[in-house]
Amino acid sequence: MRLPRNHVDLPLAPGGRVELPERVVRHLLQVLRLREGAQILLFNGRDGRDYLARLTHLRKGTAQAEILDAGAVEPPPPLAFHLALGISRGERMDYALQKAVELGVTGLQPLFTERTVVRLEGKRLEKRMAHWHGVVRSACEQSGRRYLPQLHAPLRLAAWLERAAPPVLLLDPRAESSLPQLPAPGERLTFLIGPEGGLNEEERNLAYAGGCTGVRLGPRVLRTETAPLAALAAAQVLWGDFR
Numbered sequence: 001m002r003l004p005r006n007h008v009d010l011p012l013a014p015g016g017r018v019e020l021p022e023r024v025v026r027h028l029l030q031v032l033r034l035r036e037g038a039q040i041l042l043f044n045g046r047d048g049r050d051y052l053a054r055l056t057h058l059r060k061g062t063a064q065a066e067i068l069d070a071g072a073v074e075p076p077p078p079l080a081f082h083l084a085l086g087i088s089r090g091e092r093m094d095y096a097l098q099k100a101v102e103l104g105v106t107g108l109q110p111l112f113t114e115r116t117v118v119r120l121e122g123k124r125l126e127k128r129m130a131h132w133h134g135v136v137r138s139a140c141e142q143s144g145r146r147y148l149p150q151l152h153a154p155l156r157l158a159a160w161l162e163r164a165a166p167p168v169l170l171l172d173p174r175a176e177s178s179l180p181q182l183p184a185p186g187e188r189l190t191f192l193i194g195p196e197g198g199l200n201e202e203e204r205n206l207a208y209a210g211g212c213t214g215v216r217l218g219p220r221v222l223r224t225e226t227a228p229l230a231a232l233a234a235a236q237v238l239w240g241d242f243r
Contacts, residue, residue, distance in 0.1 A: 086195030
């Protein structure tokens with residue numbers, strides 16, 4: 001039986017004890033109905049390890065975990081994939097982030113573009129970032145990833161293009177090249193994808209002027225939440241850890 005696996009933003013080491021966060025306690029005790037002595041897996045997303053632990057000191061919605069053993073470090077990917085994605089509405093953005101994490105993305109950059117319909121600033125932006133962090137965390141818990149991908153604060157497209165590390169592939173259904181026609185990248189690769197409706201003409205030109213390479217994914221126009229998954233899966237087959 002697969003052990004429950006939860007992320008905790010805490011230092012972990014065999015022989016130590018940690019006070020589990022309320023979110024984890026609620027899931028383990030109220031949802032899974034585990035009892036004292038049950039074994040679980042914990043990871044902090046920073047050192048690349050899973051830790052075998054045992055539940056102790058269950059008291060009125062609180063619990064501790066005794067760390068029993070440390071697992072192996074997650075090996076580095078052959079190619080670090082990054083995703084710069086125009087912010088889309090609600091579940092579409094959540095789905096894209098969740099599945100990108102499951103497919104092995106290393107860094108996530110939400111972007112404000114001309115066709116972004118979601119308005120985020122101040123407390124609303126803080127709340128949405130906390131929500132997205134939860135999506136990323138849950139995807140790591142489910143998929144077995146031992147490092148948390150880095151989720152960057154949203155930027156305007158133009159500001160991000162000024163600092164983006166090449167190579168950057170712009171998903172563009174009008175592009176002439178497909179992924180298999182491109183040379184193999186080095187240690188990292190970034191995909192740039194627009195929101196609902198895609199990037200407008202001015203933004204496309206800005207991306208190309210900034211050094212992006214256009215690439216198409218077949219003859220179809222994919223939705224904003226589908227395109228990153230297709231691109232990541234195809235690139236993982238060509239150059240990544242699907243091989």
